[in-house]
Amino acid sequence: MTDVETIAKEDSARIGEILKGAVDPHVHSGPSMAPRAIDHLDLARVYSDAGFAAMVSKDHDYSGVMCAKLIEDHHPELTTKVFSGIVLNNVVGGINPYAVEHTGACGGKIVWLPTLAAENHLEWEKSSGWQHPATTQKMRHATAVPLFDGDKLRPEVLDLLDVMAATGMALASGHIHVSETKVVFAEAKKRGVERLIFTHPEDIVGASMDDTKEIADMGAYVEHSLAFFLEGSKFRTRSNEDLKAFIDLVGAEKTILCSDLGQVGTLSPLEGFQLGVATCLSLGYSDDQIRAMTATNAADVIGLEG
Template identity: 30%
Template sequence: MFDVHVHAAPDVIDRIGYDDQICAQYAAEGFSGFVLKGHQESTVGRAKALARATGLDVVGGIALNRPAGGINPAAVAATLYSGGRVIWFPTADAHTQESAGLPRLADLQPRLNRSTLSTPPVLAADDEQLGSIYLVLDLIAEFDAVLCTGHLSAAECRWLFDQAGKRGIKRFLLTHPSYTVPAMSIAEIADLAARGAYVEITAYQLWHQPGMTQALLAEVARAAGDRLILSSDAGQPNSPQPPQALKELIERLASQGLDSSWLQASASDNPRKLVLS
């Protein structure tokens, strides 16, 4: 299997293990690799070191939050030229994160202001901001990298998908669209999946999303169809180890009558095709 979404220490908040410890867990469980995600820094160097040391396909990228300069073409260019494969639009600094009361760096350091990031059409952008967004998209297209929606709103996800298509991006992932943010409807998810977007469901949602059930996640899986991506989004001290989290997600969805071989492919073939093929 190949997990497209996992967190590890070092990080600004506690994690269940350091990079090498998490990587050892994946190796022991027979995974082919994983995508290392950080909300506050590029993970490319850390991922490259793990890949060289272990032979696993460990992939890094960058989330376009305030420590990266926001939606910053320079940060994206540096990430892609150094071998990064995944670009997340704002997560911890998305305006949805603030409005939903989800964790932010400013929670840890009150001297930081609580300004947030957005993309059109929810908040108007001037020509300079739009230019930065379009350049980021062009860079992703040129490197054939993966564009993830992060924690943008549903309207922003739809806008970003349309812009990505216009600018030649082939690898587009809706980051846990049924999570608290962006809280997309089944109909919205099905529409974007039918138009070519990959759709992520995470094990994190089982343990930590208020009101979420395995039955609801099964509805999302059906809406995604052959564009389904299953990941752990694990690494929290109060979650299972990431490989076990992803395996349990598959088991829980299978208990809802979903085909086990399809679910296995959604945690192996589909994510490898999205990120590496």
């Protein structure tokens, strides 16, 4: 039995207490074109039982704000607040300020720049062996959603950033390349966007440790997907030591841990958080530091009240 497994077993009550008030700002519950192990409502029930304060569902193909509103209206017994956002892939028209305005007006919390349709993602996909689970011969493959015209941001991206500033939603980098993230985030700050999330520098986006520190110094939270670090996750590409290096690079005060789970055949989102806390305990982080990474920081970046 590993140290993490021992801690998870012997300190389950402590882990449960640390997770009271937790926020999962990046979780892939369903329904979705891709197979999901749990839907938004059932996950809200699971997280409510565990004492989570909030969750933000993320789907690569649609805005989940209407699902979140139905759950809020028809299940007042749930103590976990359910939110969503929008990912700017082909299905919603790419960089679509109209869709972003609508998402914000309906309570959305996060706007993700392109993921499956990011130029960087499509290049990464060629050598990664990864294929979107929804890919079939009857569906078009994702096509690139460009952010730049030469070395300048496209007009629709500037329009998007102005909308972001007006709505107060958080802007997450998605799967664009780290070099693009630096330019977009710098312009976003100039235009009054106050909430920035650097999405999983550990995978896909081509970020070095220096890149990650630079973006954190710009005022962004650095969000790490537990799915890439945990033993038992089918998406694991990184070690516990890698997680510690990333956290120590910017500090617990600038780090967010999300599950990035909900897919079939792997850890559940709650298991991901429980093992994530056990991992952090094994790495020597205090209860307060872990609460910052699993609750306080995410609550701040989505503007969670109460």
